[in-house]
Amino acid sequence: MTTRGSSSVSDVVDLLVELIANACVNDGTPDSGGELRSVRTLQRFFRAEGTVIEPHPGRASVVYRIAGTDPEAPALALLPHLDVVPASSEGWTYPPFSATRADGMVWGRGAVDMLNVTAAMASVFRRYLDGDAEPLPGDLVFAAVADEEAGGAFGAEHLVTRHWDLVRCEFLLTEVAAPPFRTSERVVVPVTVAEKGPAWRRLRAHGATGHASQPYGSRNALLPVAGAVARLGDARSPVAITDEWVRFVDGIPLDAEIRAGLVDPDRVDETIDRIAQDDPDLARWAHACTHLTVAPTMLHAGAKANVIPDDAEGHVDVRTLPGQEHADVDDHFRKVLGPTLRDELEIEPMLEFPATGSVPEGPLWDAIGDAVERVTGARHLVASMTPVTTDARFFRARGVTAYGVGMFDDSVTFGEMLGMFHGVDERVSERSVELTAALLSDVVAAFGDRIRTHS
Ligand SMILES: [Zn+2]
Known part of the structure; x- marks a missing residue:
């Protein structure tokens, strides 16, 4: 009805x-x-x-x-x-x-x-x-x-x-x-006591405008930003097994092997892949609770299909776990982007709160x-x-x-x-x-x- x-x-x-x-x-x-x-x-x-x-x-x-x-x-x-x-x-x-x-x-x-x-x-x-x-x-x-x-x-x-x-x-x-x-045997009630911290980043590149019919030697601002968000999106995000996570995994009913895998930094990724086969929502959540997550979300560049853009901007949603500092975010970006890309980009914080x-x-x-x-x-x-x-x-x-x-x-x-x-x-x-x-x-x-x- x-x-x-x-x-x-x-x-x-x-x-x-x-x-x-x-x-x-x-x-x-x-x-x-x-x-x-x-x-x-x-x-x-x-x-x-x-x-x-x-x-x-x-x-x-x-x-x-x-x-x-x-x-x-x-x-x-x-x-x-x-x-x-x-x-x-x-x-x-x-x-x-x-x-x-x-x-x-x-x-x-x-x-x-x-x-x-x-x-x-x-x-x-x-x-x-x-x-x-x-x-x-x-x-x-x-x-x-x-x-x-x-x-x-x-x-x-x-x-x-x-x-x-x-x-x-x-x-x-x-x-x-x-x-x-x-x-x-059991009903276990979750109580939310902690939350991750947003550490969003804005990536910017500046180039020079020009006619897109003759790209040779151009400084296209879109390329470093697009390259950076692709790398950041593909990179494995750093694992962190926090005390909060260990306590949570201990407290919920789980198969013993899954339980051990979820708190082992070397096995957590494969364990999450296993969970994903039955319960993709839980897997996504477990991944977020054990990793510094990095998700590119927005990209702005260009005004016309035949004009080389002289400005480009990308937004990346990053979330830190308790104990992770904003310096850890900068470290991860440095490693993933490498020196060449990093030099072509301005990277600045957008929304930042600690976990x-x-x-x-x-x-x-x-x-x-x-x-x-x-x-x-x-x-x-x-x-x-x-x-x-x-x-x-x-x-x-x-x-x-x-x-x-x-x-x-x-x-x-x-x-x-x-x-x-x-x-x-x-x-x-x-x-x-x-x-x-x-x-x-x-x-x-x-x-x-x-x-x-x-x-
Ligand atoms: Zn809400």
């Missing part, structure tokens, strides 16, 4: 449907996004205005803060984002912004990144706002933000740098929530364990890393402990869900949205209990 999204926002799935249908598509330009639409939806859901921060027309975030009972106790913030990446209808079973409910699933752009969690967090927070849950010792903050998908300048970064009093916290829940690893992480211990970690134990009957958590950049980094830079966690039924595996981030047929089961809301509700309550018993 298929139904279109309704406009009521009575429960968590209705809220998800409305957030998807709002189509807050962030294409990286200031006038895109339109997150104010979803701020209005949340204001109706909460029946409360909150504090709206709108640094650019339409690019709104909304913050609610409930005072705790003990001014000394640490604050917990829920930080979902409201924007989504663009989607064309091509290849989708249902149009990406129709927010179609069919066969127990909600389909649409944002279903897993991350409007499912946005809706779940809102439903948890509403119980505290309405006085239906016992207040926490510390403040409880809900901040639904704009612009996560394009760097956060109109969202989390703006709030942290300009409105810290509003979002101030010691503990944070945000991205990424992913399905558990299931075997017949960030929070230790998997302390009251929020313990509270997640308490909640997972209640839901699954056992305390199997595994700390995981995400290759993507999230709003957690702005908070971790201020010393905040930040994690991402959710709960999913078995309709989609960990690997399949990773493939849906920014992909086609993004979807989530209604049951998973309800499970995530229930888990997060338990996490918040257990966090309060943990703080009470330790103070």
Whole structure:
């Protein structure tokens, strides 16, 4: 059975449907996004205005803060984002912004990144706002933000740098929530505690313009840039087996040989190739978690087919692991490009943030364990890393402990869900949205209990 999204926002799935249908598509330009639409939806859901921060027309975030009972106790913030990446209808079973409910699933752009969690967090927070849950010792903050998908300048970064009093916290829940690893004996819930750092590079070359009918002796700016991106794309990227990765591989159910191969720098590439035969999404993710990744993404040169270009530019997406410095990126580029190409190119940093992480211990970690134990009957958590950049980094830079966690039924595996981030047929089961809301509700309550018993 298929139904279109309704406009009521009575429960968590209705809220998800409305957030998807709002189509807050962030294409990286200031006038895109339109997150104010979803701020209005949340204001109706909460029946409360909150504090709206709108640094650019339409690019709104909304913050609610409930005072705790003990001014000394640490604050917990829920930080979902409201924007989504663009989607064309091509290849989708249902149009990406129709927010179609069919066969127990909600389909649409944002279903897993991350409007499912946005809706779940809102439903948890509403119980505290309405006085239906016992207040926490510390403040409880809900901040639904704009612009996560394009760097956060109109969202989390703006709030942290300009409105810290509003979002101030010691503990944070945000991205990424992913399905558990299931075997017949165990359900292991991944908790995102770390993320890679972007270290994007711009390559530029200058030459001399001329008639393309007579290329002899010309200085064509396109050639060194094209040569460089081809080499960078083909080169084996450097392996780094981090402590985070070893801990993750130890924590998930795996065949013993695969497990050993994944933490051995000399065997990790062949092991990933083996995983790829069954689960290409998981393989791609495992590769990203064990390598400095390098992906050329853009190339600009020339104005006309018969004119030698005197300027060319290439963009390369590079991501570092915890412990890798930006000097390691420069080193890799030097080795791959060799002296001749390097001399012809200007290489400059674009987006640069270090990898960030929070230790998997302390009251929020313990509270997640308490909640997972209640839901699954056992305390199997595994700390995981995400290759993507999230709003957690702005908070971790201020010393905040930040994690991402959710709960999913078995309709989609960990690997399949990773493939849906920014992909086609993004979807989530209604049951998973309800499970995530229930888990997060338990996490918040257990966090309060943990703080009470330790103070
Ligand atoms: Zn996201």
